[in-house]
Amino acid sequence: MTNKSTNINLSRRKLLAGLGAVGVASAGAGLGTTAYFSDTETFQDNSLTAGTLDLLVDWQQTYDYGDGREFVNAHPDHDGDGEQSVEIDGDEVKYSDFPDLEDDDSNGANIPELNCENIPPLSEANYGIDPVTEEPMDSLMQFSDLKPGDSGEITFSLHLCDNPGYIWMQGELTSEDGDVSTDPELAVDPDNLPDLADAIQATLWYDEDCDNVYDPAEPVDIMLTLDFSGSMLYRTFGGVVSEDDITVGATTYDETTKIDLVELGTRQFIDYLQGQNSDVKVGVAYFDGDNEMGSPRVGLLQELTADLDDVDAALSGLRRKLANVVNGSTNDPDVLEGSDDPDSPGGIATGTYIGEGVDVAQGELASTRARSGVAKTNIVLSDGESFEGDGGSSFSSPTGAADDARAGSPSPATDVYTINVNGSASTLQAMAGPAGGLGGDPTFFNDVDDPLNIPSVFGNLAAQAVGEKVIMKDTLGNVLAELSSGNGIPLDGNRATIYEELNESADDPDREAFRGDGVMHCVALEWEIPFDDVGNEIQGDTLGFDLGFYTEQERHNDGAGMA
Numbered sequence: 001m002t003n004k005s006t007n008i009n010l011s012r013r014k015l016l017a018g019l020g021a022v023g024v025a026s027a028g029a030g031l032g033t034t035a036y037f038s039d040t041e042t043f044q045d046n047s048l049t050a051g052t053l054d055l056l057v058d059w060q061q062t063y064d065y066g067d068g069r070e071f072v073n074a075h076p077d078h079d080g081d082g083e084q085s086v087e088i089d090g091d092e093v094k095y096s097d098f099p100d101l102e103d104d105d106s107n108g109a110n111i112p113e114l115n116c117e118n119i120p121p122l123s124e125a126n127y128g129i130d131p132v133t134e135e136p137m138d139s140l141m142q143f144s145d146l147k148p149g150d151s152g153e154i155t156f157s158l159h160l161c162d163n164p165g166y167i168w169m170q171g172e173l174t175s176e177d178g179d180v181s182t183d184p185e186l187a188v189d190p191d192n193l194p195d196l197a198d199a200i201q202a203t204l205w206y207d208e209d210c211d212n213v214y215d216p217a218e219p220v221d222i223m224l225t226l227d228f229s230g231s232m233l234y235r236t237f238g239g240v241v242s243e244d245d246i247t248v249g250a251t252t253y254d255e256t257t258k259i260d261l262v263e264l265g266t267r268q269f270i271d272y273l274q275g276q277n278s279d280v281k282v283g284v285a286y287f288d289g290d291n292e293m294g295s296p297r298v299g300l301l302q303e304l305t306a307d308l309d310d311v312d313a314a315l316s317g318l319r320r321k322l323a324n325v326v327n328g329s330t331n332d333p334d335v336l337e338g339s340d341d342p343d344s345p346g347g348i349a350t351g352t353y354i355g356e357g358v359d360v361a362q363g364e365l366a367s368t369r370a371r372s373g374v375a376k377t378n379i380v381l382s383d384g385e386s387f388e389g390d391g392g393s394s395f396s397s398p399t400g401a402a403d404d405a406r407a408g409s410p411s412p413a414t415d416v417y418t419i420n421v422n423g424s425a426s427t428l429q430a431m432a433g434p435a436g437g438l439g440g441d442p443t444f445f446n447d448v449d450d451p452l453n454i455p456s457v458f459g460n461l462a463a464q465a466v467g468e469k470v471i472m473k474d475t476l477g478n479v480l481a482e483l484s485s486g487n488g489i490p491l492d493g494n495r496a497t498i499y500e501e502l503n504e505s506a507d508d509p510d511r512e513a514f515r516g517d518g519v520m521h522c523v524a525l526e527w528e529i530p531f532d533d534v535g536n537e538i539q540g541d542t543l544g545f546d547l548g549f550y551t552e553q554e555r556h557n558d559g560a561g562m563a
Contacts, residue, residue, distance in 0.1 A: 054161040055551045056119045060084045060095050060110055060212055061140070061154040063131050065147065069107070069212075071095075072152070073128035073137065076120050082128045088113055098443050100211045101434045102375070110210040112442035112520060116161035140547065146196075151528035155212045158521045158549065164513040165551040166506070166559045167491045169204075169523060171483030173197060175544035196543040197477030200527050204471045204479055206495060207524035208464040209443065214526070217467035219279035220375045221304060223361035224266055224315075227382040227421075228286040228297070228322045228333075229352050232259040234345035238383075241451045249316055257342055258383060258421060258451045263318040265458035268496040270312045272462040275498050280465065281371065282311045283364050286333065287357030288325050289349030296353035297331045298360050304369040354386035354427070355396030358416075362405045365412055376412045376435065378405060379461060381419040381454075385427055402431035402439060419446045419457055446519065453515045459496035460519050471501050476527055480545050487550060487561035491523065506559050513554035 058076060060083070062069040074084035074095065084095035093111050100106035127137040132145040141154070158167060176197055205214055231237040239257045246256040248263045266284075273280050283304035288297035301321065302314035319340040325331050326349065327338025339345075358380060365376045386398040405414040413435035418428040425447050432444035446457045463469060471489060472479055482489055482502065490506040492499040493514035504510070514521055525547075552561070 053163050053165055053551065053553045054116065055165070055167070055549060056116055056159040056161060057122070057156055057549060058084065058110060058114050058119050058159070059140075059154055059156045060108070061152065062212060063150070063152040065132060065150045069153070070131055071128075072131060073126065073140070075122070075125045076114070076118075077126050077128075080126050080128070083108075084111055086111060086114065086118060088118060098211075098441075100209060100213070100215075101437055103211065103213055103215065105213045106211040108211065109443055110155055110157040110212075110520070110522060112210075112445075114157065114159070116159055119159060146529060148529050149531035151526070153212050153524060153526040155207045155210055155522050155524040156549070157210055158514065158523065160514050160551065164493075164515045164554040166511075166513050166554060166557065166561070167493070168488035168506075168550045168561065169483060169491055170488035170546075170548045170550055171480045172546045173477065173480045173484065173544075174546055175542065197480070198475050199533075200476040200529055200543075201474075202476040202479045202528075203473045203524075203526045204489075205524055205526075206463060206469045206471065207522040208460060208468050208495075210520055210522035212524065214470075214524070215464075215468045217276070217278065218375060219371070220377055220465055221281045221283075221365055221370050222376075222465060223283050223285055223304070223365055223378045224269075225285045225287070225357045225361045225378055225380040226262060226266075226301075226318075227352070227354075227357075227384070228259075228288045228325045229382075229384065230288075230326050230345055230349070231383055232262070233257050233319060233322050233326070233340070233342055235342045236345045240342050251317070253319070255342060256452075257319070258454070259318045259322050261451050261454040262381060263315055265455035265496075266315045267312055268455055268494070269458040269462040270308050270315065272459070272496040272498060273465065274308045276466045278466045280308075281306050281369070282308060283361070283369075284311065284314050285357055285361040285364065286322075286325065287353045287360070288331075289351035289353065296351070296356045297325055297349060298353055298356045299333070300360060300364060301333055304364050304367065351395075352382065352384050352386050353396070354380065354382055354431075355398035355401040358398060358401035358405060358431075359396055362401070362410075362414065365414060366410060370412070376414040377417065377465065378414050379417045379419070380428070380431065381421065382423060382428060383421040383451075384423040398427055399430045399439065402433075406433050406435055406437060406439065408435070415444065417444050417446070417461060419448060419454070421448050421451050421454060443520075448519075450515070453519060455496070456494045456512070456515050456519050459494035459512075460521070463495040469495055471523075476543075476545075479525075483547070488548075490559070490561070493521070506561050508559075511559055513559070514551075 060074045061072040063072045071082035073082055076086045078085050078087055086093055093113055095108040098109040130137050231239055233239040241256045243255050246253050246260050248260055253260060281304045284301040286301050302311050321333035323338040323340035324333050324335055328335055361378045402416045406416055415435050416431055416433055418432040420428040429445045430439045433439040433441040448457060489501050492511050494512040497510040497512055499510040
C-alpha cells in the first residue's frame, strides 16, 4: 500500500517478459452506577480490514510464419499445447470451444468462464515452444527467426478482483541491436543499424469479443429488450441500488435504481453509435407482468429507426415510463400515470414475461422497418427469472423464444445477447447465443452481480456493434514508446464514454475505471513484418521489450495515475 498525496492508493502491476533476443481493534465499555443499578454497554470484536486489488491476466497468442495462424502460448494452458485451456468442475474448457460463427478468421476466443477464482498466477505460465526453432521459450514473445511476411497476435483478457480500478498498458524497449551483419544486409544497411523496431508494424486495439481478430464495422439492426418490472425501480422489490444520487441526461435523482443505470447505459450506447457514425437501426422493446385484463404488459418503446435521436428520446426518463407501465391503468409507457417514486410502489403485477418481450423484438426485426441482408441483434436485460403471472395469459417460454430467434424461425436469424442483473441467471444464460447457433454461449451472456456495472456492459456491447476501437496503429517502436511514456497508455473501462487514449488526460471524465463483474475486457496487440516493404536490412537484428499492465483502485483516485 502506498500513499498518493492524502489518498489511499492500492496498485497492482503485472509484467510480462517481452520479445527476448528478444488487528482486530476491540474496545469494551462498562458503567456501574450503584450497587443497586448497573448497566453494561459492550462493543466487541470490532475489526478493520484493508481492501484488496488484484489484476489477473489471461491470454492467447498466435503466430503466422506462412502457413496460417498457429497457437504459440496461452495462459492458462493446463496441458501445455499452446491453446488456452483450463479444467473447470472436472471438465476441460478450451479456446477453440468459442469460435465467432460470423467471422471466418476466428478459430476461438479467450475462455469467458475465466475469472478471479480459476486463473492461475503468472508464475505458473507456460510460454510454450518457438514454432520455428522448436526450442522452449522462457518469455511471452521470443521468436528467433523472423522473416518478412511473418505476423503474430496476442489478446490479453483483464480481470480486476475485489475492487474497480483504472488500468494502464505499459511497455518498454529494453534492447535493440543490428547484431550480426551479412553481405546482403550490408548492401542496403552499411552501418548495420537496428531496424527491427521500425520495420515491424503493430496494431493495438480493444478486442471486444476476445477472439484474437480485429472486427471492422458492419451494418446491423439492434433491438434493446428491457425489463420494466417493479423490481427495477421500487425499493420494496429491490430496485434501489444505493442511496447515492445519479444524474442521467439532465435529470438528477436522490437515489440510484436499476432502471436509472439501464437508462444511463443504453443512452451511452446510443451516443457511442452516433459518435462512430454507425450503420445501424435501433429499436426498444419492454416487458413486465400481467395487466388487469390478464395479458402480458409488453410492447415497443421505439420502432426500429436509423434516427438515433429518436431512440435516445425513447430511452429518456425510463423511471417515469416504467412507472406508467407498472402502476398506470392503461399500462402505456407514454401515458402519465402511477408513481415513479422508488418508495411508493403502488400495485405490482405478477409474472415476468421475458419470452413475450423477445417475441415483440423479433417481430420488429422481421418487420418492413428492418433491413434485408443485414445482421440482427437482440440485447435482453432482466433482473429475474421469467415466470407466469396469475392472470391466465398465454406464457411464452423465454428459452423457446430465444431459440426461435437465433434459428430464424421465423426469420431473421438473430444474435441474442443477455444481461442478468443480480437475478437468477440460468434462464438468461440458456437464451444467449449467436444467430444460427446454440444457446448457453457464455460469450453472449453477461452476469452482473452489481447493478452499478450495467453501463460498462452496454459500453462493451456498443463497442461490439461497431468496428472494434483501434488505440494505436504504428511501428512497434512507436507503440512501445507510447507504452513507456509516463504510466503507459491509459485504458478505458467503458468504451461507450468516448475517450481518446493517446490525446486526452488519464483523469478525463470520459475515461472510466474497469469493473471486474460480468464484463469481458480484452486488449490485443498484432504485429507484422510487411512482405513488400522490408528486406535484407533486418537480417540478424534483435529486439527486446517488456509488456505489462498497471492498475490502481478507483476509490480515492481520479485516474491520473501515480505522480
